[in-house]
Amino acid sequence: MSKKQVCSVDEVAPGTSLRVELEGLPPLAVFNLDGSFYIINDTCSHGEASLCEGEIEDGQVECPWHNARFCIKSGKALTFPAVEPQRAYVTEVSDGMVFLVG
Amino acid sequence: MNPHFEISLAGSESSFACAADDTILRAGLRQGLGLAYECNTGACGSCKFDLLEGEVFDLYPEASGLRAKEREKGKRLACQCVPKADCRIKIRTGDLYRSMVRPARFRARLISYRALTPDMGLFSFKSACPAEFAAGQYAMLTPAAGAMTRAYSMSNTENAEGVWEFIIRAVPGGAVSPLFGGLPEGHEVEIDGPFGVAYFRPQIDRPVVGIAGGSGLAPVLSIMHAAGMDESFTRDLHVFYGGRGPADIPDIPGLLGDAAAKVSCHPAVSMPELAQQQGWQGDVGFVHEFLPEKLKQPLADFEYYMAGPPAMIEAVVRMLVVEHKVAMEQIHFDRFF
Numbered sequence: 001m002s003k004k005q006v007c008s009v010d011e012v013a014p015g016t017s018l019r020v021e022l023e024g025l026p027p028l029a030v031f032n033l034d035g036s037f038y039i040i041n042d043t044c045s046h047g048e049a050s051l052c053e054g055e056i057e058d059g060q061v062e063c064p065w066h067n068a069r070f071c072i073k074s075g076k077a078l079t080f081p082a083v084e085p086q087r088a089y090v091t092e093v094s095d096g097m098v099f100l101v102g
Numbered sequence: 103m104n105p106h107f108e109i110s111l112a113g114s115e116s117s118f119a120c121a122a123d124d125t126i127l128r129a130g131l132r133q134g135l136g137l138a139y140e141c142n143t144g145a146c147g148s149c150k151f152d153l154l155e156g157e158v159f160d161l162y163p164e165a166s167g168l169r170a171k172e173r174e175k176g177k178r179l180a181c182q183c184v185p186k187a188d189c190r191i192k193i194r195t196g197d198l199y200r201s202m203v204r205p206a207r208f209r210a211r212l213i214s215y216r217a218l219t220p221d222m223g224l225f226s227f228k229s230a231c232p233a234e235f236a237a238g239q240y241a242m243l244t245p246a247a248g249a250m251t252r253a254y255s256m257s258n259t260e261n262a263e264g265v266w267e268f269i270i271r272a273v274p275g276g277a278v279s280p281l282f283g284g285l286p287e288g289h290e291v292e293i294d295g296p297f298g299v300a301y302f303r304p305q306i307d308r309p310v311v312g313i314a315g316g317s318g319l320a321p322v323l324s325i326m327h328a329a330g331m332d333e334s335f336t337r338d339l340h341v342f343y344g345g346r347g348p349a350d351i352p353d354i355p356g357l358l359g360d361a362a363a364k365v366s367c368h369p370a371v372s373m374p375e376l377a378q379q380q381g382w383q384g385d386v387g388f389v390h391e392f393l394p395e396k397l398k399q400p401l402a403d404f405e406y407y408m409a410g411p412p413a414m415i416e417a418v419v420r421m422l423v424v425e426h427k428v429a430m431e432q433i434h435f436d437r438f439f
Binding site: 046055065066067080081083084 | 146147148150169171194416419420423424430437
């Protein structure tokens, strides 16, 4: 199992997200929901939009292009036109840094 | 002459002139720009943009394609905005959206009408210019001066004679569709088109499945005509058509004409009580339920073209993508919702 450093916790304020590009992975969206960090793929499974530009509400993110909603914790597609989930990653926080475990 | 305004695109060198009575989207597409869009009617949200400079008038502030929150942030729909000044906008673009046939605005005369079902009719119009479009595309029709504009797909294929055929369903209480019912032969309408990205891709070497409900039959017929008459296209062709009751099912082989021999038709009705009352011997259920049984091959082997009610489109996409692992790229539809 590998651990990749993604960003520092200070870079993602509660209720916001950060787009991060790491080698070997598709662009990532890091979310801070009330101090808990979640990472899913950033590019919407339906179109080509970045979820980091979308609204965050009730633990969901809304794609800025066609308004499909995803569960931030699970990546599940909640509303049409998205039907496929966003890949969700295991996340770990230590020493003020957010890590992707996988 | 109508005043024109200059619309420039942020992050690119591109700009175009837009008349004061034209929408930013259609003016841009007409001038060959690949502005992102699907429905052209304010429903899908694909053409949303940020107005960075300038001023626009919003023809349809209640349009469902934009949420109130987005509106507050200054986002607008290019298909519903006409310019009131020179503007600089930020909008998505892509080659996919650049129409192979440049859209144009022109007039056409009603040359014939025939009923297909109790609430759907086939309307033929003739323009002075040739009818140029890709099979499966749509045009914006304005039935009379001052009337609202609606999108209707062509049911025929491109032709030098300038014949444009549309299937129009009379929507009870609708603002536009009932107007077509009373039009006399020779009446002039405005056609603006072609538009739409759910057109037939003959270069894709897969059997073709057309799925339609209601007046969504038009683009599927167009695609079947095009594929059926193209001698170099030899793959199987299927049409699935869903209606509420037997009376909603038109004579699809009759409409396919010369192409009918190459197309397998699979009609289904969704309301068992109507099926029973009207002595329907065929399939009863929602069209998507019959795809696995009728196609007899893995569903990922086919290319799909669809048009119809939102619930039908969503059910088909969910089934194909989630259950049968069909790639989204193999499913073509313009989202009129």
